[in-house]
Amino acid sequence: MTSVDASDLLARRFEAERGRLRAMAYRMLGSLSEADDAVQDAWVRTSTTDVEAIENLGAWLTTVVARICLNVLRTREAHREAPLDDAIPELADLRSGSDPEEEAVMADAVGLALLVVLDSLQPAERLAFVLHDMFDVPFDSIAPILGKSTEATRQLASRARRRVKGSASPTPDAVRQRQAVEAYLAAVRSGDFEALVSLLAPDVVLTADAAATPAHIAVMLRGSQEVARAAVASALRAPFARVALLDGTPGLVVAPRGHLRLVLAFTVDGGRIGSVDVVADPARLRGLEVSLADS
Template sequence: MTIEIFETHRARLFALAYKLLGSRSDAEDVVQDAWLRWSQADRAAIRDPEAWLVTSATRLGIDRLRQLRHERERYPGPWLPEPLQVDSAPTPEHGAEVADQVSLAFLTLLERLGPEERAAFLLKEAFDYDYAQIAPLLGHSVANCRQMVHRARARLQADRPRFEVSGDRHRELLVRFMHASQSGDQAAITGLLTANARLVSDGGGKVTAVIRPLLGAERIARLYAAVARRVGAGIEARIGSANGEPALLRWREGRLHSITTVSIDGDRISEVLTVMNPDKLRRWQPVEH
């Protein structure tokens, strides 16, 4: 029964680890380490296997996140989360129930929280744990956990778009942005962005990318216009999805070149996130023979 019990909770443990770390490979490592601990534990003394496993995965995830924060400080340019799911031809219903809490924008916002603060927030908001459950799991008092979640919620809310839009409106703006950026229409791109829009691209030091966030609609528009002039004809673009939200997928010579998602504030795009690091795109490349 050892493995059967663990497999019952594997998906939940992976979801927690992925939201903590923003990386499929690191999340898989955490789940594997949790399995090793479980397989060696005195299970006769474990009254609540789910609580034991979630506690183990959370603590392993926090330890791994502390290590990653130091590694990401040395990362070449901005670091963005690794997409978990990419679909080049999604149905309208595809991923609708997972998009919000694993969107690249949300995972990027979580990077601004400390490891324990991030864990407390996710356990409360994403997994519906109460403070009495979170406190012993993190080794803090109920009051401290409540304060961590309150502080995290306030920090995230301050950086999220002020006005929500429908999924259809989100997709419509992304389609218009795709056409404008492909053609290099600088005026059209500027008109789609908020004045203080932000662009972040993650090339991992392996491909050409903006090495620091680019701020301002006009600067972002000039960049896309320059890229369109240089390589526009060699790039195929289409709308797909990444982690359940609409995404602009760009292909070059049959290989996935980049994944771009956008945040919408009212009727304009406020943030553009582009994952270009080949290591984060490898899973969706065609198999080479």
């Protein structure tokens, strides 16, 4: 076989793996541009490697991409960096940029709430969970990537799994709160002012920290009419909002492209919403434990 034929064959073999590698990298990084960069980096390494000596190219590529992603996650953790394609501060601008529709499709395919939870994990936890639970990679293959024992890697994935799944037995109060939160989100999305008023207690209080408001000033609103008007005015955020557990209690996460920007925490009494706490301050967001709401 000539060198040209060999290169062409290698390229075809890599392209056959590209979709899987891209999906895996996206789940580990939560950023489409960074996932594409990781896969391209893997191709560069592959094209300069003697792949004839590689027994299982798919498994080898999985390891290469996983190591690249782990380095990105560790660098991001060290510098507290957001993914580069999520650096635009205004929600309205998130529809611009490169391939915004594909970003939305990818995020929805994985689940925005799941991406938020994955983003809260430590790099090693995220890698172990994604590779094992989402791509069926054995723990004894993941362990060398992390530089840990198989048992320690298993524990990392188990810890991540508990964070992802949250409480397995929601209380009746939690079920009622989730129903109220879902109804609130549906009313905001449809702009149904009357439905919102009926969901809110007459003396409901909404507080929002400075990071959550366009003027960067903390606000407090009182009364169902005023809070309902503010909720309708915030409809731009609604497409990015999903129900999740905030410290074990149903609330809303607003996560363009799956990266947490803002949460709404609720108190519900007698089926009506008594308070709404809107939080966007990064330090407060980092202090929250976010997990998936039960289906």
